[in-house]
Amino acid sequence: MGTRKAQDRTFQPGEVRMYKPYVSRFTFYALRSALFGLLVSILFSNAAYSQNITLSADITPKIISLNETATLRVTVSANQQLGNIGPPKLRALPDFNVSYGGASSQYNLTGNQVSVSVTWTYVLRPKKVGQFMVSSIQISHDNQTYTADPISIKVLPRSKKPSQSESTQDTFTDAFSGSTHKVRAAVDNSRPYVNEQIIYTFRYLYTARIPSFNTPKYTRPSLRQFWTAELERKQGRRQVIDGTLYSIEEIQVGLFPIAAGKITIEPARLSLPLAAGRGRLQPSSRVLVTNPVEVNVRPLPQEGKPTNFPGTVGQYRIHAQTDRETVEAGDGFTLRVRVAGTGNIETVPAPTVPTLPNMAVYDPQITDAIGIVDSKVQGSRTYEYVIIPSKEGRWTVPAIDYPYFDPQAENYQIARTVPITIDVLSNPNQAAGTTAAGTTQSDMHLLKQDIRYIKPDSLELSDQHLYPYKHVSFWVAQTLPIAVILSLWFYRQRQGKRDPKQIRGQYAARTALGIIEDAKKHTVGEPAAFYGTLANGLYQYIGDIFDISPGGLNPELVRQRCEDAGFSESATTQIVDTLTQYDYVRFAPVAATSTDVEDALNRARASIGEIEKERQLKI
Amino acid sequence: MKDWKYGRIEDKKRVLSHFIFLVCFLSFSSWWKHAYPQSQSTLEASYRRADALYQGGQYQQAVEKYEQIARSIHNGAVYYNLGNAYFRLGNRGKAILNYERAKRLMPRDKDTNFNLKVAKARNVDSFDLVKPLSGFSLLYGALRPNEIVWIGLIPYWIATISLIVIQFIQNHRFQRALRYIVLIGGIGWLFSLLVLGLKIREINLPYAIVITNQVTVRSEPDLGSETIALPLHEGTKIQLQEERNDWVKIYLPDENSGWLSADTVEKI
Numbered sequence: 060m061g062t063r064k065a066q067d068r069t070f071q072p073g074e075v076r077m078y079k080p081y082v083s084r085f086t087f088y089a090l091r092s093a094l095f096g097l098l099v100s101i102l103f104s105n106a107a108y109s110q111n112i113t114l115s116a117d118i119t120p121k122i123i124s125l126n127e128t129a130t131l132r133v134t135v136s137a138n139q140q141l142g143n144i145g146p147p148k149l150r151a152l153p154d155f156n157v158s159y160g161g162a163s164s165q166y167n168l169t170g171n172q173v174s175v176s177v178t179w180t181y182v183l184r185p186k187k188v189g190q191f192m193v194s195s196i197q198i199s200h201d202n203q204t205y206t207a208d209p210i211s212i213k214v215l216p217r218s219k220k221p222s223q224s225e226s227t228q229d230t231f232t233d234a235f236s237g238s239t240h241k242v243r244a245a246v247d248n249s250r251p252y253v254n255e256q257i258i259y260t261f262r263y264l265y266t267a268r269i270p271s272f273n274t275p276k277y278t279r280p281s282l283r284q285f286w287t288a289e290l291e292r293k294q295g296r297r298q299v300i301d302g303t304l305y306s307i308e309e310i311q312v313g314l315f316p317i318a319a320g321k322i323t324i325e326p327a328r329l330s331l332p333l334a335a336g337r338g339r340l341q342p343s344s345r346v347l348v349t350n351p352v353e354v355n356v357r358p359l360p361q362e363g364k365p366t367n368f369p370g371t372v373g374q375y376r377i378h379a380q381t382d383r384e385t386v387e388a389g390d391g392f393t394l395r396v397r398v399a400g401t402g403n404i405e406t407v408p409a410p411t412v413p414t415l416p417n418m419a420v421y422d423p424q425i426t427d428a429i430g431i432v433d434s435k436v437q438g439s440r441t442y443e444y445v446i447i448p449s450k451e452g453r454w455t456v457p458a459i460d461y462p463y464f465d466p467q468a469e470n471y472q473i474a475r476t477v478p479i480t481i482d483v484l485s486n487p488n489q490a491a492g493t494t495a496a497g498t499t500q501s502d503m504h505l506l507k508q509d510i511r512y513i514k515p516d517s518l519e520l521s522d523q524h525l526y527p528y529k530h531v532s533f534w535v536a537q538t539l540p541i542a543v544i545l546s547l548w549f550y551r552q553r554q555g556k557r558d559p560k561q562i563r564g565q566y567a568a569r570t571a572l573g574i575i576e577d578a579k580k581h582t583v584g585e586p587a588a589f590y591g592t593l594a595n596g597l598y599q600y601i602g603d604i605f606d607i608s609p610g611g612l613n614p615e616l617v618r619q620r621c622e623d624a625g626f627s628e629s630a631t632t633q634i635v636d637t638l639t640q641y642d643y644v645r646f647a648p649v650a651a652t653s654t655d656v657e658d659a660l661n662r663a664r665a666s667i668g669e670i671e672k673e674r675q676l677k678i
Numbered sequence: 679m680k681d682w683k684y685g686r687i688e689d690k691k692r693v694l695s696h697f698i699f700l701v702c703f704l705s706f707s708s709w710w711k712h713a714y715p716q717s718q719s720t721l722e723a724s725y726r727r728a729d730a731l732y733q734g735g736q737y738q739q740a741v742e743k744y745e746q747i748a749r750s751i752h753n754g755a756v757y758y759n760l761g762n763a764y765f766r767l768g769n770r771g772k773a774i775l776n777y778e779r780a781k782r783l784m785p786r787d788k789d790t791n792f793n794l795k796v797a798k799a800r801n802v803d804s805f806d807l808v809k810p811l812s813g814f815s816l817l818y819g820a821l822r823p824n825e826i827v828w829i830g831l832i833p834y835w836i837a838t839i840s841l842i843v844i845q846f847i848q849n850h851r852f853q854r855a856l857r858y859i860v861l862i863g864g865i866g867w868l869f870s871l872l873v874l875g876l877k878i879r880e881i882n883l884p885y886a887i888v889i890t891n892q893v894t895v896r897s898e899p900d901l902g903s904e905t906i907a908l909p910l911h912e913g914t915k916i917q918l919q920e921e922r923n924d925w926v927k928i929y930l931p932d933e934n935s936g937w938l939s940a941d942t943v944e945k946i
Contacts, residue, residue: 505795505796505799506799506800508796508799509796510762510765510792510793510796510797511762511789511792511793512762512789513729513732513733513758513759513762513763514755514758514759514789515729520721520722520725520747520751520753520755520756521751521753522751522752522753523752523753523754523783523784523822523824524752524823524824525752525782525783525822525823525878525881526823526878526881527823527824527827527874528878531705533827535705536827536831537831537834540834540835540837540838541838543838543842544838544841544842547842547845551845624850625848625849625850625851625853626850
């Protein structure tokens with residue numbers, strides 16, 4: 060009800076209709092009354108006051124596009140207590156949607172003087188494009204009316220990229236708290252050399268904190284063209300800029316440009332959380348975007364560049380020492396080379412250790428000690444080389460050069476170690492043939508390796524025997540074929556015993572040789588009978604082995620049979636030739652000498668022998 | 679009379695067939711028992727337990743578990759894992775010992791060979807005191823005895839089949855070709871048996887690994903005797919010549935030998 064009454068009193072026809080939530084107004088009045096009461100009690104005796112009330116109005120920004128909003132701030136300042144002062148009267152603003160953003164009051168005490176200011180904030184949302192005047196902002200107090208100067212606002216057409224136009228802002232004024240927030244990005248040196256450190260600084264400036272439980276969220280730009288090192292954050296610094304006191308928070312990153320050329324560091328972002336409150340139903344956030352930063356990276360100069368310069372940039376010192384002065388041959392000692400200075404320590408190349416005669420130098424172990432002093436990365440890197448001399452004598456580890464480019468002096472410089480002498484004594488152990496120093500580079504490589512992981516438990520856990528002959532399966536596999544062959548042989552033997560055909564073949568040679576022996580009975584005087592018996596013996600033999608009658612056989616038939624059976628050419632020819640010869644002598648008998656008889660007998664036996672061989676092979 | 683005789687023959691056959699069956703059954707069951715001595719699932723459960731202990735970094739318990747499994751069966755993976763566990767405990771000698779055992783069962787296993795190398799690289803002695811094997815050993819070095827048997831069985835069985843085929847075919851030329859196959863197969867088989875013999879001989883060579891930090895080599899099996907060589911260190915592979923009570927005689931270079939206390943070494 061109170062609200063309705065207040066509205067009835069405030070709004071006249073043609074006035075701007077303002078949306079004033081009851082609770083907000085109530086809070087405002089309650090707060091103001093309490094503060095006034097306090098002030099009144101403090102300033103009770105102070106009678107010296109004069110009527111000095113000013114009314115001012117301001118719109119920020121003064122140029123907006125159609126989809127943006129502007130903030131209208133109406134401020135009443137006075138050096139006296141204002142008592143019950145109503146909100147200002149605004150002339151109708153038909154070209155804008157106006158929403159009330161809240162009010163704030165400020166009391167300053169300077170000596171005995173008190174100044175009071177009350178600010179009402181309105182958010183203007185344009186309805187159309189054009190130049191508009193916001194005038195006749197009036198406020199009444201103690202029957203006096205104060206009028207603010209008119210303000211102009213220009214509304215531009217809707218920007219083409221609404222989301223971007225919103226997100227490219229680096230300044231934001233929070234209507235609720237009246238605080239201003241700015242973000243800025245900069246580098247300390249926009250023309251560095253390659254691998255020279257620069258400092259990228261992101262600054263967040265604000266007049267007051269956003270009343271929210273969440274802290275602003277910083278999003279770093281992509282810094283892919285740099286090797287980066289995190290530096291410290293700076294907080295709590297305050298500075299007056301253009302007459303306004305800002306709190307400043309800084310985030311710094313050390314950057315080492317990787318390559319020469321023009322690099323644009325993309326804008327960094329800061330997301331400001333906005334709590335729900337006056338004019339905002341939902342908590343939301345506002346993203347502020349910094350300016351992009353350009354860095355022009357210069358290449359290292361060619362002039363005076365040492366040969367095999369590894370690209371080290373900064374200011375360095377180098378120091379070398381050994382852990383002992385005398386060592387036995389085959390025993391190792393440690394050469395410790397320490398590079399220290401300002402620069403990108405983690406990426407500095409290892410110093411080149413000169414080749415040492417009769418010494419095996421192994422890959423170094425590296426330890427770093429890196430810190431940040433005055434936002435500059437500095438520290439040291441230590442290389443520990445294990446060196447094993449193989450021969451006794453006095454040897455020198457020569458000076459190790461470490462060239463670098465000093466970006467401040469803008470020239471190349473060389474750091475250098477002092478040569479170290481080491482006495483290698485003869486090793487009594489070496490004489491006996493042990494070769495501790497014989498550890499090869501590949502062994503050394505293995506020293507750094509870890510063992511491989513255990514075998515999985517998924518595999519089948521079988522017994523892998525080493526002695527196969529202890530197992531029955533071995534003997535079965537070895538003897539089974541022999542058993543099969545033997546049983547087959549026995550089977551055939553038995554088959555043979557029962558089969559007359561088999562028996563005939565089996566005894567063929569024996570029968571034939573018996574007949575041939577019989578031929579001896581016919582003496583030299585009966586050549587026809589003698590050769591006839593021999594021929595009969597051979598025909599009987601052929602008949603027996605092929606299980607045919609020997610009666611109708613002749614040499615040609617014998618040849619055919621033998622060839623069909625696959626007997627060799629020589630065996631076939633021999634028996635056929637012998638038979639042909641016998642037939643010839645049989646039917647044209649000539650007197651035979653005893654040598655001829657022996658010869659003929661042998662030929663018959665030999666022919667049978669050849670065929671028998673063939674038959675054996677066949678079986 | 680004849681019928682009675684006939685009956686006797688039939689009885690004999692039956693007895694013989696029963697006897698053959700019995701022999702086959704007994705030999706098979708004994709083989710089965712030998713192949714799977716303990717309940718398979720019990721062993722695998724133990725193995726998984728040991729692996730879990732290893733994964734949890736409890737290497738001492740893992741070692742005990744793996745040792746227990748290794749007493750039941752010979753398996754390369756078990757020895758390999760046991761070696762790893764010993765290695766993690768810093769017991770390099772035992773690690774090398776078990777890698778060597780694993781290597782005998784899995785000669786071509788890359789992990790075993792790699793870990794053996796890694797472990798040996800940490801040895802104080804950069805040598806092994808073993809007699810070099812003949813170049814012939816290269817032939818069977820990467821093979822397990824079982825694999826040699828299998829490789830030998832292939833020509834053997836081919837020869838057997840050829841021999842049977844010869845009996846049943848009439849073509850004389852084909853028979854002659856098969857006869858060559860029988861000959862080559864038979865030679866291949868005999869060669870495989872020879873290689874197997876050599877392999878078994880190599881496996882039976884009494885190699886050992888030094889398992890204590892440092893060992894003194896003496897001229898006689900007596901603590902009072904002379905020290906004749908440099909001390910040997912953990913992980914060194916040695917070859918035994920003789921074992922006598924608490925002493926072992928080892929091979930030293932140039933046909934020399936020396937004596938070590940038996941509890942300082944363990945046979946592979």
